[in-house]
Amino acid sequence: QLQLQESGPGLVRPSETLSLTCTVSGGSISSSSYYWGWIRQPPGKGLEWIGTIYYSGSTYYNPSLKSRVTISIDTSKSRFSLKLTSVTAADTAVYFCARLAVAGTWFDPWGQGALVTVSS
Amino acid sequence: QSALTQPRSVSGSPEQSVTISCTGTSSDVGGYNYVSWYQQHPGKAPKLMIYDVSKRPSGVPDRFSGSKSDNTASLTISGLQAEDEADYYCCSYAGSSVYVFGTGTKVTVL
Numbered sequence A: 001q002l003q004l005q006e007s008g009p010g011l012v013r014p015s016e017t018l019s020l021t022c023t024v025s026g027g028s029i030s031s032s033s034y035y036w037g038w039i040r041q042p043p044g045k046g047l048e049w050i051g052t053i054y055y056s057g058s059t060y061y062n063p064s065l066k067s068r069v070t071i072s073i074d075t076s077k078s079r080f081s082l083k084l085t086s087v088t089a090a091d092t093a094v095y096f097c098a099r100l101a102v103a104g105t106w107f108d109p110w111g112q113g114a115l116v117t118v119s120s
Numbered sequence B: 001q002s003a004l005t006q007p008r009s010v011s012g013s014p015e016q017s018v019t020i021s022c023t024g025t026s027s028d029v030g031g032y033n034y035v036s037w038y039q040q041h042p043g044k045a046p047k048l049m050i051y052d053v054s055k056r057p058s059g060v061p062d063r064f065s066g067s068k069s070d071n072t073a074s075l076t077i078s079g080l081q082a083e084d085e086a087d088y089y090c091c092s093y094a095g096s097s098v099y100v101f102g103t104g105t106k107v108t109v110l
Helices: none
Strands: A003-007 A018-025 A034-041 A048-054 A059-061 A069-074 A079-084 A093-101 A107-110 A114-118 B009-012 B018-023 B035-040 B047-050 B064-069 B072-077 B086-093 B099-101 B105-109
Touching: A003 A093, A003 A107, A018 A034, A018 A093, A018 A114, A034 A107, A048 A069, A048 A079, A048 A093, A048 B099, A059 A069, A079 A093, A107 B047, B009 B018, B018 B086, B018 B105, B035 B064, B047 B064, B072 B086
Parallel strands: B009 B105
Antiparallel strands: A003 A018, A018 A079, A034 A048, A034 A093, A048 A059, A069 A079, A093 A107, A093 A114, B018 B072, B035 B047, B035 B086, B064 B072, B086 B099, B086 B105
C-alpha cells in the first residue's frame, strides 16, 4: 500500500525558505503513471494546490506561487521536495504531499500533512 | 486562477440527501471532465471520494455520487450518515497542468 510522509522544520522565520520533503514508500516514485504534488491548507481555510512534479523532473506550479516555489525529485531516495522562498505569515499552513494520476486528475493517496508556522 | 465556489455549509438529517455544488468557469470545471471530490475530517488528510466527475474509487460507499452540468459540478450524498459529517472540497483541472480547489463545504448531520 502506497504511503507518503512529509517531514521538515515546523517553524520558519519570516523572509526565510520553507523546505519540506515527502518520502514515498510501498510503491515506485518512478512510475510513468503518476505525478507527485504539494497542496497546502492554512489554519481554518481551504486547500490550495502548490505544484506537481513528474519522475523525469518536469514541474508545474500554481501561477500565484510560481516565483517562490521549487519542487524537486530524488528517485534514488524515493522522495520529492518543496522549497518556498521569502515566506511570510500567510504561508503558515499544513502542507500535504499527494500522488496525482496522469490518466486523470485526482490526488490519492495523501500524506498526513505537516504544519509549518512562519514566525519570528 | 480563482478558487472554485462552494456553499459554506449544508446540512441534513440522517437518511436524507444533500448536494454540494462547485461552480467554476469554462476554463476549469466546464472545460474538462476532470473534477474530483475530497472528504476531510478535522485534523485529517483529505480522502478521495469521486474522480473524473462521477467515478467512485474502490471502498467509497455508493451513496456518494458526482455529476456536472456546464460550469458546475455537484456531489450528492444520499442516505446521509453521521460519519459523513466533514468538510468537502472539489478540485478541477484548469489546463496547462494547473489545478484549482474549491472553497470547501462543511456538511453537518443534524
